[in-house]
Amino acid sequence: MINRSELEAEIRAAAAAAAEVKDYLEKFAEQVRDYWRSVSPVDEGKYAASVQVFKKNLMIDGMPAKRVGAKDFKAHWIEFGTSDPAPTPAFAPRAKTAAHFGGDEKRIYAQDIEVDQ
Numbered sequence: 001m002i003n004r005s006e007l008e009a010e011i012r013a014a015a016a017a018a019a020e021v022k023d024y025l026e027k028f029a030e031q032v033r034d035y036w037r038s039v040s041p042v043d044e045g046k047y048a049a050s051v052q053v054f055k056k057n058l059m060i061d062g063m064p065a066k067r068v069g070a071k072d073f074k075a076h077w078i079e080f081g082t083s084d085p086a087p088t089p090a091f092a093p094r095a096k097t098a099a100h101f102g103g104d105e106k107r108i109y110a111q112d113i114e115v116d117q
Protein backbone atom coordinates (compact mmCIF):
# COMPACT_ATOMS: atom_id res chain seq x y z
CA MET A 1 0.00 0.00 0.00
CA ILE A 2 1.28 3.47 -0.91
CA ASN A 3 1.61 6.05 1.85
CA ARG A 4 0.32 9.60 1.59
CA SER A 5 3.69 11.29 0.98
CA GLU A 6 4.54 8.87 -1.84
CA LEU A 7 1.15 9.48 -3.45
CA GLU A 8 1.58 13.25 -3.18
CA ALA A 9 5.04 12.98 -4.74
CA GLU A 10 3.64 10.97 -7.66
CA ILE A 11 0.83 13.47 -8.22
CA ARG A 12 3.25 16.41 -8.14
CA ALA A 13 5.58 14.68 -10.61
CA ALA A 14 2.71 13.95 -13.00
CA ALA A 15 1.37 17.50 -12.73
CA ALA A 16 4.80 19.01 -13.30
CA ALA A 17 5.18 17.04 -16.50
CA ALA A 18 1.70 17.64 -17.90
CA ALA A 19 1.61 19.92 -20.93
CA GLU A 20 -1.87 21.09 -19.93
CA VAL A 21 -0.55 22.38 -16.62
CA LYS A 22 2.24 24.26 -18.37
CA ASP A 23 -0.19 25.78 -20.89
CA TYR A 24 -2.57 26.81 -18.11
CA LEU A 25 0.27 28.32 -16.12
CA GLU A 26 1.55 30.30 -19.11
CA LYS A 27 -1.92 31.72 -19.82
CA PHE A 28 -2.44 32.57 -16.17
CA ALA A 29 0.94 34.32 -15.99
CA GLU A 30 -0.03 36.35 -19.07
CA GLN A 31 -3.26 37.41 -17.33
CA VAL A 32 -1.26 38.49 -14.28
CA ARG A 33 1.13 40.45 -16.51
CA ASP A 34 -1.73 42.16 -18.35
CA TYR A 35 -3.51 43.13 -15.13
CA TRP A 36 -0.26 44.43 -13.61
CA ARG A 37 0.28 46.60 -16.68
CA SER A 38 -3.30 47.89 -16.48
CA VAL A 39 -2.84 49.18 -12.90
CA SER A 40 0.64 50.60 -13.52
CA PRO A 41 1.15 54.36 -13.65
CA VAL A 42 1.86 55.67 -17.13
CA ASP A 43 4.25 58.52 -17.70
CA GLU A 44 6.39 57.37 -20.60
CA GLY A 45 5.05 53.80 -20.47
CA LYS A 46 8.46 52.25 -19.87
CA TYR A 47 7.55 50.75 -16.50
CA ALA A 48 4.34 49.08 -17.69
CA ALA A 49 6.14 47.79 -20.79
CA SER A 50 8.84 46.26 -18.59
CA VAL A 51 6.33 43.99 -16.82
CA GLN A 52 6.82 40.56 -18.33
CA VAL A 53 6.45 36.84 -17.93
CA PHE A 54 9.97 35.49 -17.56
CA LYS A 55 10.75 32.58 -19.86
CA LYS A 56 12.56 30.44 -17.28
CA ASN A 57 10.37 27.67 -15.90
CA LEU A 58 10.48 27.39 -12.12
CA MET A 59 9.55 24.72 -9.60
CA ILE A 60 8.10 25.76 -6.23
CA ASP A 61 7.19 23.07 -3.72
CA GLY A 62 7.52 20.50 -6.47
CA MET A 63 5.05 22.25 -8.79
CA PRO A 64 5.69 24.24 -11.97
CA ALA A 65 5.67 28.01 -11.56
CA LYS A 66 6.22 31.16 -13.62
CA ARG A 67 7.68 34.49 -12.58
CA VAL A 68 6.08 37.78 -13.58
CA GLY A 69 7.97 40.94 -12.78
CA ALA A 70 9.00 44.45 -13.78
CA LYS A 71 12.48 45.00 -15.17
CA ASP A 72 12.40 48.81 -15.11
CA PHE A 73 15.04 50.20 -12.76
CA LYS A 74 12.36 52.43 -11.20
CA ALA A 75 10.19 49.45 -10.17
CA HIS A 76 11.04 49.70 -6.46
CA TRP A 77 10.28 53.44 -6.39
CA ILE A 78 7.01 52.94 -8.26
CA GLU A 79 5.94 50.15 -5.91
CA PHE A 80 6.93 51.78 -2.61
CA GLY A 81 7.33 55.51 -3.40
CA THR A 82 10.28 57.70 -2.50
CA SER A 83 11.16 59.94 0.42
CA ASP A 84 12.65 63.42 0.69
CA PRO A 85 13.70 65.71 -0.88
CA ALA A 86 10.93 65.28 -3.48
CA PRO A 87 8.67 62.46 -2.30
CA THR A 88 6.59 60.55 -4.80
CA PRO A 89 3.62 58.37 -3.89
CA ALA A 90 3.65 54.61 -3.76
CA PHE A 91 1.56 53.26 -6.63
CA ALA A 92 1.93 49.60 -5.58
CA PRO A 93 0.97 47.95 -8.90
CA ARG A 94 2.54 44.63 -7.84
CA ALA A 95 0.65 44.63 -4.55
CA LYS A 96 -2.60 45.56 -6.33
CA THR A 97 -2.06 42.69 -8.75
CA ALA A 98 -1.40 40.20 -5.95
CA ALA A 99 -4.54 41.36 -4.12
CA HIS A 100 -6.61 41.12 -7.30
CA PHE A 101 -5.61 37.49 -7.81
CA GLY A 102 -5.81 36.54 -4.13
CA GLY A 103 -2.07 36.33 -3.62
CA ASP A 104 0.24 37.71 -0.97
CA GLU A 105 3.50 39.64 -0.86
CA LYS A 106 5.44 36.60 -2.11
CA ARG A 107 3.23 34.61 -4.49
CA ILE A 108 0.07 34.51 -6.52
CA TYR A 109 -1.37 31.02 -6.77
CA ALA A 110 -3.09 29.92 -9.97
CA GLN A 111 -5.59 27.63 -8.27
CA ASP A 112 -9.31 28.25 -8.71
CA ILE A 113 -8.76 30.99 -11.29
CA GLU A 114 -10.54 31.03 -14.66
CA VAL A 115 -8.08 31.32 -17.51
CA ASP A 116 -9.22 32.82 -20.81
CA GLN A 117 -8.93 30.21 -23.54
